[in-house]
Amino acid sequence: MNIVIIGSGNIATHLAKAxxxxxxxxxxxxxxxxxxxxALANVVxxxxxxxxxxxxxxxxxxxxAVSDSAIEEVVQQLPADLEGIVVHxxxxxxxxxxxxxxxxxxIYPPQSINKNIATDLSLIPFGIEGNTxxxxxxxxxxIKDIAAKTFVCSTKQRLALHLSAVIANNFSNALFSVAKEIMDHENLDFELLKPIISETASKVQNHDPIQTQTGPARRGDYVVINKHLQFLSQYPTEREIYQVLTDFIIKRYHN
Known part of the structure; x- marks a missing residue:
């Protein structure tokens, strides 16, 4: 194919190279x-x-392959009579x-990609949608020539996938940062948590996360939960996050 890449960021760079x-x-x-x-043109x-x-x-x-907010602007500037396929x-x-x-x-890869970090696209799923x-x-x-895990994905499914990826990736990373801030404040090394983080990520590769949930909320251990909440009184924002997630887990497993 003869391809025009519009954008030079993370996804644009990796797709152009692939x-x-x-x-x-x-x-x-x-x-x-x-x-x-x-810089990108020189590479390809x-x-x-x-x-x-x-x-x-x-x-x-x-x-x-530009930011979501810039897509419509790009579309407006491109001529409507393009015969080739136009994708975002x-x-x-x-x-x-x-x-x-x-x-x-x-063409949508639900993956956090950095143009400065080598990424094997063959390991990443790609959702595909076409108007015909x-x-x-x-x-x-x-895309199948690049990534074996290519699959059909409607707009509604893609939004659900994107939302789920944000929860699984961005939200979990935000929680890592919360944990690190507490550890730092109490003069504890964040390295101490990396084994349990790795174990959790490993489990979800082969098991349903509903089945692997652990912790005081899963057990309904209100004694420990209250100790945590008391400790978090010095961290009001983090306490609110802990309470919301604890309530969610309790409702799921002890309703």
């Missing part, structure tokens, strides 16, 4: 920053752009934002 490595041509790379566009033997008016009209695929890579943006194009779809069967088939085949 497409290039699977014998596709990256004809152009667009970014609002010429330096960023040129492409041409750097900072003006969407210069985008090729005869590409097979246009990948809009957002988990939370409806496919209909691309409805002005005859052929459009979505033909578009879906082309996108599915393209």
């Amino acid at each position: 497409f290039y490595a699977t014998n596709n041509t990256i004809s152009q790379v667009y970014s609002r920053s010429l330096a960023n566009a040129q 033997s492409s041409t750097a752009l900072i003006d969407l008016k210069e985008v090729d009209n005869d590409a097979d695929l246009y990948v809009i 890579t957002s988990g939370a943006t409806d496919i209909n934002v691309l409805s002005k194009f005859s052929n459009h779809g979505v 069967t033909q578009v879906f088939d082309k996108l599915f085949k393209l």
Whole structure:
């Protein structure tokens, strides 16, 4: 395929490299920053752009890999008569934002990706949506060459997947930071928690998380829970978080 990459950030960088490595041509790379566009273009033997008016009209695929808030702006600047497939890579943006194009779809990897960190895309699932069967088939085949775990994913499913990924990844990381702050404040090394964090992540790979839940809330141990809440009186925000999550677990297992 002849592909135009619109964006130079994390997903744009990894997809451009993956497409290039699977014998596709990256004809152009667009970014609002010429330096960023040129940096990625150099890696994939492409041409750097900072003006969407210069985008090729005869590409097979246009990948809009920008922030969610910038997708509509990019769409407005692209000509509506593009014959190639136009896709975005957002988990939370409806496919209909691309409805002005005859052929459009979505390529969504539910993964936290950093362009400066090597990532094996073959291990990452990719949700695919197309406005027609033909578009879906082309996108599915393209991504299947990169990632074996490619699957059909509607806009509603993609939003649910994105939301679940935020809960599983971003929220858990926020809780790690809460734990670290408490440990730091009490002169304890956060390294002491890493084995249990690793064990929890390992368990969920092979077991239903509902079945592996442990802790005082799971046991209904109100003596320990009250001790924790008393200790957290010096951390009011963290106490509120603890209370909400404890109530949730108790209702799930002791209702």
